[in-house]
Amino acid sequence: MTETTAPEATAPEDLRARAASALLASNRRRRRIRRWIAIGTLPLTLAALLFVGKVLSMYAFAHQSITAYVADDFAGSESAAHGQEFLNWFEPYKAPFNAGTALAGAEELSASRAKLEESLDLATGLEVCSVRINLGLVIERMGDAARADGDGTGAAALYGEALTVTSEMPPECDSDEAEEQSSDPDRDMQQSKEDLEGRLKQKQQQQTPPEEEQPQEESEPQPSEDKLDELKDKLEQGTQERDQQQGEDGGGSGTDKPW
Structure with missing residues (x-):
C-alpha cells in the first residue's frame, strides 16, 4: 500500500500564510x-x-x-x-x-502724524474713529508748538487741519459699538471729539488776526449857502476892481494874473 500525504495537513498552513501576506499588503497600503x-x-x-x-x-x-x-x-x-x-x-x-x-x-x-495718516488709510469701518481722534490730537499739539515758536499763522492753519480731521468722523463713531472698539476704554469718544473741536475752534480764533478797520476819510465841511453867496460877491467885486485898475494903467500885457 502506497503512502500519501494527507491534504488536510497542509491546507490550514497555506491559509494562514495567505492571510498573513494579505494583512501585510493591506498594512503597507494603509501606511502609503x-x-x-x-x-x-x-x-x-x-x-x-x-x-x-x-x-x-x-x-x-x-x-x-x-x-x-x-x-x-x-x-x-x-x-x-x-x-x-x-x-x-x-x-x-x-x-x-x-x-x-x-x-x-x-x-x-511730525513722524507721529505720518504714521497715523498711514493708519487712517488702512483703517475701515469703526476703526477710523480712534485713528481720527489721535490724529486730531497730534495735529493740535503741532499747532501748539507752532504757536509757542511765535508762528501764529502756521498754528492757525494746523488747528484748521485738526478740525477737519475730527469733523469728518463718520456718524457711526457715536455708537456704543464704536465705544467698545475704542483704543482707550477709559475715554468717552464722543466727549473727546466735542472737547477737541471746542478747543480747536477757540485756538483758531485766537490765532486769527482781527481785520483792520479802514480809516474813514474825513469829509471836508461843505460851505453853507450864505458862505457861497459871500464868496460870489467877493469874486465879482474883485473882478470889477481889476478891470478898473487895468483901465487906469492903459491896458495890460494880455494875460490875467493868477489868483
Missing part, C-alpha cells in the same frame, strides 16, 4: 495612504500653525506696545508696534496706529 495624506495636508497644517502663531504674536506685540506706552517707554512701545507689521492681514491699521501713538508720546509729532 497615511503618508500621502500627511504629505497632502502638510501645507494646510503649516498654514494653520502660522495662523495661530501670527494671532498669538499679534496679541503679544499689541500687549507689549500698550504696556510700554503706559510705562512711558515710548521707544519700546514703538518697537513692539513695528513687530505687528509682518504679515498683519487681520488689522493692518493697528501697527502704524500704535507706532504713531508711541511717537506722539515721545514728542516726535
